[in-house]
Amino acid sequence: MGKVEEFEELRPLLFSLAYRILGSVAEAEDAVQESWLRYDASPVRPDSPRAYLSTTVTRIAIDVLRSARVRREAYVGAWLPEPLLDDPYQDPARAAELADSLSMAALLLLERLSPLERSVFVLREVFGFGFDEVAAAVGRSEPACRQLLVRARRHMDEGRPRYEADRDEQRELARRFFEALSRGDLEGLRGLLAADVQLVGDGGGKAPQLARAVSGAENVARLLAVFYPLMARTGIGCEPRTVNGQPGAVFRDPDGRVLHVLALDVRGGLVRAVRTVVNPDKLGHLGPVADAWAVDREVRAAHRRQR
Known part of the structure; x- marks a missing residue:
């Protein structure tokens, strides 16, 4: 399989990951496109395109989120995520996590987290990445990622609704x-x-x-x-x-x-x-x-x- 085919196969995952980190359709699409440009320009063929591209799009999203937070501080009125009508990534094994993490309420809770906490939470809790993959993606050690996840879960649990949704x-x-x-x-x-x-x-x-x-x-x-x-x-x-x-x-x-x-x-x-x-x-x-x-x-x- 060529690079283009590999990338297109992974595009839904990359977009869904970036959108949950950023809360913006436009910024997520830009992050995915930038990850392709880096992948296409890389002279080395990675053993795992999924790991390479997930790491690349996560790091791009973290950088974008850090600058976006400054802009959001000056935002006029209430800030809400860009609405998404269809999530392109479908994984029956993680359907519940994917659906719950996509809601406006969940994305607003994610806004409480630091960019690293948010990325670790999304990679691990939503998409089920292993801690070794999470650590590689955010550039931190596995123990550090575990601590980031503990803090992220605590913040998310504090704001979670008391009522179940049917x-x-x-x-x-x-x-x-x-x-x-x-x-x-x-x-x-x-x-x-x-x-x-x-x-x-x-x-x-x-x-x-x-x-x-x-x-x-x-x-x-x-x-x-x-x-x-x-x-x-x-x-x-x-x-x-x-x-x-x-x-x-x-x-x-x-x-x-x-x-x-x-x-x-x-x-x-x-x-x-x-x-x-x-x-x-x-x-x-x-x-x-x-x-x-x-x-x-x-x-x-x-x-x-x-x-």
């Missing part, structure tokens, strides 16, 4: 949620939301966004029940999709351009969080992006007329 339950609750959303059914929405639910929006200063997170079932239900039906009346369509392994939807303008992506965090029979990504820089991989400011003006004008 996939069938998630899908059914999401169906009811989007039905209530389309009707502006305040009571229906309120009954699906946890008492301490949060609505978080990420516009990055480049699209209309919430000034701060909205908390509480009553407040979130009222906001959703007012504005989403208005959006529908202005031609915004709702396309239910799986977003980061969880129930969600892509909202598009009348021309089919992506306006924003919504992801639900469903656990214990209730919606615990509603997260919306509106920042156009985080939506380009999904297709042409709508003018969110123009849509916002239309929705607000429709709201004024309704009142």
Whole structure:
């Protein structure tokens, strides 16, 4: 098998690994492409292309994450990961770990870790790499990697939800949620939301966004029940999709351009969080992006007329 074929076979793994470290589709794709350039330019044929490329993409991702953290400190408003609709890497033996690690909630927990902790956790806990492979990938000794993993697990366990997520339950609750959303059914929405639910929006200063997170079932239900039906009346369509392994939807303008992506965090029979990504820089991989400011003006004008 030639280098190109070897790389293409491993590309899904490399992207999925880099995305979980970085929380960014664009940056993960760039890291994968850079790993190919290094692999192609290497005069030595490695004994294990998987080990070589996994090490290369991990080290690139660590460097990118270190610089990205500085940028995120100056980010306008809440920062959310770039939404991913389909994970290209499928491994039945690790399906549960892969799905759980892809959610918005899990990626936000990973943000609490240092770049090394995050990389060790992803390699070992999510993808099942041996400690010898992990150590080679991050350039640390095996004992050091074990300590990094202990710290990473502790931070992750501190933030893990108390409720288990059942996939069938998630899908059914999401169906009811989007039905209530389309009707502006305040009571229906309120009954699906946890008492301490949060609505978080990420516009990055480049699209209309919430000034701060909205908390509480009553407040979130009222906001959703007012504005989403208005959006529908202005031609915004709702396309239910799986977003980061969880129930969600892509909202598009009348021309089919992506306006924003919504992801639900469903656990214990209730919606615990509603997260919306509106920042156009985080939506380009999904297709042409709508003018969110123009849509916002239309929705607000429709709201004024309704009142």
